[in-house]
Amino acid sequence: MRLFTSRALDFIASGLLLVVTSPIMLLTMLAIWLEDGRKGGGGVLYRQARVGYEGRIFQLTKCRSMHLGAEDAGAPWAQRNDPRITRVGAFIRRARIDELPQLLNVMAGHMRFVGPRPEQPEVVVELEAKIPYYAYRHSVKPGITGWAQVCYQYGSSVEDAVQKLQYDLYYVKNHNLLFDITILLQTVEVVLMGKGAR
Numbered sequence: 780m781r782l783f784t785s786r787a788l789d790f791i792a793s794g795l796l797l798v799v800t801s802p803i804m805l806l807t808m809l810a811i812w813l814e815d816g817r818k819g820g821g822g823v824l825y826r827q828a829r830v831g832y833e834g835r836i837f838q839l840t841k842c843r844s845m846h847l848g849a850e851d852a853g854a855p856w857a858q859r860n861d862p863r864i865t866r867v868g869a870f871i872r873r874a875r876i877d878e879l880p881q882l883l884n885v886m887a888g889h890m891r892f893v894g895p896r897p898e899q900p901e902v903v904v905e906l907e908a909k910i911p912y913y914a915y916r917h918s919v920k921p922g923i924t925g926w927a928q929v930c931y932q933y934g935s936s937v938e939d940a941v942q943k944l945q946y947d948l949y950y951v952k953n954h955n956l957l958f959d960i961t962i963l964l965q966t967v968e969v970v971l972m973g974k975g976a977r
Contacts (some may be wrong), residue, residue, distance in 0.1 A: 784893075785891065789886075789891050790885075790886055790888075793885040793886045793892075795884070796956060797883070798850075807871055807877075807879075807922070808824070810867045811867050813863050815867070818925060822843065823843055824839045824842060824843060827899065828898060828899060828900055830899070830900055830903045830921075831920060832889075832918075832919065832920045834914070834917050835890040837887075837890075837897075839889075839890075841878060841884050842871055842876060842877040843862055844867070844868025844869070844871055844877045844880065845862075845863040845864055845868055846865055855948070875970045878923055882923075885923065886964050889920070890921050890923060891920045892923055892932070893925060893926075893954070893963060894925055894954075895916040895925050895947040895950065895951070896922065896927070896928060906931060906937065909937055909962060910937070910941055912944070913944060915949065916947040918953050919950075919954060924962060924966040926947065926950040926962055928969070929966055929968075930946050930960055951957065
């Protein structure tokens with residue numbers, strides 16, 4: 780019953796938020812196209828394979844914040860002053876606007892609002908080989924935000940992944956509606972204060 784209720788709430792809330800934020804997303808997509816899309820005919824949305832619930836692969840959708848072809852040679856860890864990020868991309872990352880299209884993933888049932896952040900398959904293979912119990916974070920659906928995101932800085936190394944896993948595993952063991960609401964409220968604070976964006 781709880782799973783059905785959570786799914787219904789996610790579906791309704793993501794649908795409402797898509798309607799409310801659609802003007803922001805449309806303006807963002809126009810800005811991306813004007814800066815970096817019309818020259819090479821590139822898309823304004825970015826889709827990337829991620830690992831979800833029980834290890835299933837799905838296509839995560841975001842507003843594109845990097846130059847076209849920035850990850851053609853692979854996807855290294857994000858870094859400060861990342862040269863792959865456009866000027867528009869830097870702003871929408873700070874404001875977390877690039878995350879808004881993930882509401883489509885929530886509506887589709889691939890994600891929830893709250894849960895461990897989904898990683899790329901090749902990153903998961905690497906971290907599962909190096910970090911004990913890493914796969915346990917896939918025993919719940921991934922989220923747009925999570926306990927690790929509000930408690931720990933943006934991860935850019937295996938060592939960071941080890942630290943963030945502690946928060947993810949705590950969430951897996953203790954998640955409930957009140958905990959989710961707490962994380963969502965703290966996420967609003969993080970977004971308003973611009974913490975952790977990269």
